[in-house]
Amino acid sequence: MADFISGFWNLYVAGLIAFGLLFCxxxxxxxxxxxxxxxxxxxxxxxxxxxxxxNNPLPRWWLYLFWGTxxxxxxxxxxxxxxxxxxxxxxxxxxxxxxxxxxxxxxEEYGPIFNKYLGTDxxxxxxxxxxVATGKRLFLTYCSQCHGxxxxxxxxxxxxxPDLSDSDWLYGGDPATIKASIEDGRGGVMTPFGGTLNSEQxxxxxxxxxxxxxxxxxxxxxxxxxxxxxxxxxxxxxxxxKGARSMxxxxxxxxxxxxxxxxxxxxxxxxxxxxxxxxxxNAGPGSVIxxxxxxxxYLGDAKVHILAAYVHSLNNKK
Ligand code: HEC
Ligand code: HEC
Numbered sequence: 024m025a026d027f028i029s030g031f032w033n034l035y036v037a038g039l040i041a042f043g044l045l046f047c048x049x050x051x052x053x054x055x056x057x058x059x060x061x062x063x064x065x066x067x068x069x070x071x072x073x074x075x076x077x078n079n080p081l082p083r084w085w086l087y088l089f090w091g092t093x094x095x096x097x098x099x100x101x102x103x104x105x106x107x108x109x110x111x112x113x114x115x116x117x118x119x120x121x122x123x124x125x126x127x128x129x130x131e132e133y134g135p136i137f138n139k140y141l142g143t144d145x146x147x148x149x150x151x152x153x154x155v156a157t158g159k160r161l162f163l164t165y166c167s168q169c170h171g172x173x174x175x176x177x178x179x180x181x182x183x184x185p186d187l188s189d190s191d192w193l194y195g196g197d198p199a200t201i202k203a204s205i206e207d208g209r210g211g212v213m214t215p216f217g218g219t220l221n222s223e224q225x226x227x228x229x230x231x232x233x234x235x236x237x238x239x240x241x242x243x244x245x246x247x248x249x250x251x252x253x254x255x256x257x258x259x260x261x262x263x264x265k266g267a268r269s270m271x272x273x274x275x276x277x278x279x280x281x282x283x284x285x286x287x288x289x290x291x292x293x294x295x296x297x298x299x300x301x302x303x304x305n306a307g308p309g310s311v312i313x314x315x316x317x318x319x320x321y322l323g324d325a326k327v328h329i330l331a332a333y334v335h336s337l338n339n340k341k
Contacts, residue, residue, distance in 0.1 A: 029312055032107075033107040033108045035107075036107045037106050037109065040105070040106055041106075044093065044096055047089075047092075048093060051086070051089060051090060054086065063078065063079055064078045065077060065078065066078050102118065104119070130323075134325070137157070137329060138325045140154050140157075140325065141324065141325050141328055145198035145199070145202065145331055145332050145335060146335070148332035149198070149333070149335040150336070154332055157333075158329045158330055158333025161322075161326055161333070162174065162330060165322065166330070169184040169315075170184050170185070170186075171184070174186070174187040174188045174337055175188060175189075178287055178288060178290055179289065179290055179295075180289065180290050180294070180295040181289075181311050181313075182289070182313055183288035183289040183313050185288055186286070187337060187338075188337040188338060189286065189338075191281070191286045192268070193209070193211060193268075193280055193288070194268075194275055194276065194278055195272075195275050196335070198331060198332070200275070201331045202327060202328065204315065205319075205327050205330055205331055206317065206319040207317050208315045208316050208317030208318070209278060209315040211277065211279060211280075211313075212277075212305045213259065213279070213299070213303050213305070213306060213310075214306055215301065215302050215303030215309065215310050216301060216303070217301040217303075219255075220251065220300075224251050225297050225301055226244060226297060227247040227251055228251040228252050228255070228300060229248070229297045229300060230244035230293070231247075231249050232252070232282050233296070234248075235283045236283055236284075236285055236291065237283075237285060238291060252264065260279045260280075260281075260282055261281075263283065264281070265281050265283055265284075266280050266282070268281070269281065299311065318330075
């Protein structure tokens with residue numbers, strides 16, 4: 024799993040550190056100049072009538088200490104993580120090595136607890152209380168930051184973490200699709216329309232979207248928005264706005280939500296819809312990045328299997 028959803032923060036952190044270290048080096052090197060022998064020069068200024076100051080170089084011991092800290096910083100950044108997401112050290116040395124050793128020990132000790140479920144079919148596993156309880160603990164550790172501790176999700180103008188307990192799915196709620204969502208991650212792409220539609224058209228289509236969801240909308244705008252929708256949005260959201268999955272399983276991977284069901288991934292306010300249509304979603308710089316990380320490599324097959332059973336279990340009890 025990547026440490027940051029957007030690559031920008033990696034560059035930001037690494038840039039700040041590089042700048043800080045370079046700055047220290049420049050300060051040190053420009054202060055290295057020795058006196059060049061002879062009488063030390065006086066600074067120009069005078070205080071309290073006769074108090075003057077020599078322009079002496081920094082004391083050597085102090086300067087060496089300073090050099091020491093800079094060299095330490097380079098060594099530290101080589102051995103331990105700190106420079107953005109750059110993988111420090113080698114797989115055996117430093118923190119990475121220690122971490123790898125601990126992971127190995129832990130998987131030898133705890134691996135069997137998770138591995139014993141791998142052979143069980145997901146639908147059966149989601150009815151096994153012990154597996155579901157294990158899945159819930161895993162969920163609280165790895166998933167609750169975004170989806171909430173009760174898996175109810177969270178929504179706003181710039182983020183949409185889906186409710187995983189409401190039997191309404193972007194990609195699909197059968198066990199295999201849930202598992203695929205967790206393994207490989209998801210990031211539904213919506214084209215930004217800021218460049219192709221003008222602001223009136225976008226406001227019209229936003230009102231149309233609100234009208235098909237049963238929310239109050241400006242009737243004249245909604246009527247005009249219907250045509251904008253038909254020519255720009257139906258490829259992904261379907262001819263009636265019922266979402267990609269309504270067009271058949273072949274379209275499910277698009278992840279475009281049903282806009283008519285009253286369940287919102289993001290905020291349903293007119294402004295939020297206008298903003299989303301203008302900027303797009305997961306469509307590169309300027310658009311809203313709202314992605315589900317891939318967990319296959321980080322958690323391994325056994326834990327993903329249990330998590331899929333847990334998420335499935337949230338939806339099959341009535
Ligand atoms: C960084 C935030 C984040 C974390 C952590 C996260 N998710 Fe997600 N998840 C999302 C987002 C955002 C989506 C919707 C992706 C999209 O819209 O394309 C999503 C979608 C999903 C879906 C698909 C839902 C559907 O309607 O088809 C499942 C299943 C899921 N997550 C399960 C999990 C599990 C299990 C974990 C823990 C291992 C987890 N998520 C951790 C952000 C997150
Ligand atoms: C390329 C496919 C695609 C096209 C074209 C597209 N959308 Fe989307 N739309 C998506 C996806 C995928 C999402 C979910 C984004 C996410 O997962 O974060 C979405 C999300 C939305 C949402 C948020 C729904 C919610 O539940 O919060 C609205 C509203 C929306 N689209 C309206 C439109 C309108 C209006 C148009 C046409 C002007 C349009 N879309 C065109 C794929 C598309």
